[in-house]
Amino acid sequence: MNDIGQLTQIVLPGKVDADGFRLEQGDIPAPGSGQVLVAVEASGISFAEQQMRRGRYYDQPAFPFVPGYDLVGTVLSTGDGVDTAIRGRRVAALTKVGGWATHVVLDADQLIDVPGGVSAVEAETVVVNGITAWQMLHRKANVRAGQTILVHGANGGVGSTLVQLARVAGVRVIGTASARHHDALRALGVTPIDYRTENVPARVRELAPGGVDAVFDHVGGRSVIDSWGLLAKGGTLVSYGTAATKDDTGSKQLPVLKILARMLVWNALPNGRSAYFYNLWAGLRRDKNTFHARLREDLGEVFATMRTGQLTAQIAGVLPFTRVADAMRLAESGTAAGKVVLTP
């Protein structure tokens, strides 16, 4: 391999504050058979890393590890059995962990092409967020033009992508967020509700007296019960997180298991509504090829929407790896609109 410098990565050593991450140097790994080496251009902070530094992510690895849920980069070199034509190409990948590094070895079948005209930072904002938003809207809730939906956390990484994709699909969107984000949300065509000061269920009932066609709930706990109660007949609840219990102690799986138990009961009753817990990783173990083909298809749709200008990257900040503590504080500040992006 050519001399391409050194590896730098951000390590999460244990349960730490935002300034407890460590920058480590090492040798650049070589791709094995079926693999490629990617020079990372952008990764980002997801809610997952906010949970992982508290030891609260559902199935995080043992400490220490390198976080980084997704990345965008350029293929530097290829291992045996991989078409060398992909060298130099810009790609995206969903990694769950490991993305906060200057160089990452990935399986070639994990890569998703980033089209020309979309920058590395723009692309990064929609890898995990775009796939999650697209699949919840179009594979779970199957939204249609003319419907009304409620999106919690409409200013967040997933939320700000989801509301835009919904508007493109002709859907009316009510979104919860702190008041400081309301002007930006209105500009995206969203009717905002302040979840910190308003009674969210009461306000949604005023805005949609007949109920809403879908609710996207990442808050968990009491919020899921309220969300279920706001559905119109035929409506769909998509629960996909437990943000409300981020700072709790005790089992990190229990908040999700409680939601699943409720859903079993709700779905068994003849009420004309349905509830799902969306899991981005569902199906990976059953059929890896189908799983990755679906990611390519869905992220491809999101990138295509971005290229038309109907989906704008929501970038809360772009900070270098050396400022990971500031980046983490920004992501957790309650002031961020969109995705906090990290660059090597």
Ligand SMILES: NC(=O)c1ccc[n+]([C@@H]2O[C@H](COP(=O)([O-])OP(=O)(O)OC[C@H]3O[C@@H](n4cnc5c(N)ncnc54)[C@H](OP(=O)(O)O)[C@@H]3O)[C@@H](O)[C@H]2O)c1
């Ligand atoms: N199930 C899956 O497969 C899957 C995949 C991807 C993401 N997710 C989930 O998606 C959610 C959003 O992720 P993200 O990366 O987009 O996060 P993010 O960018 O950090 O955004 C988080 C959003 O949640 C709001 N929020 C934080 N704590 C809250 C609370 N206690 N009650 C109500 N709202 C709260 C924030 O509002 P403020 O700005 O006002 O604090 C912000 O709008 C997370 O819960 C994550 O676990 C799930």
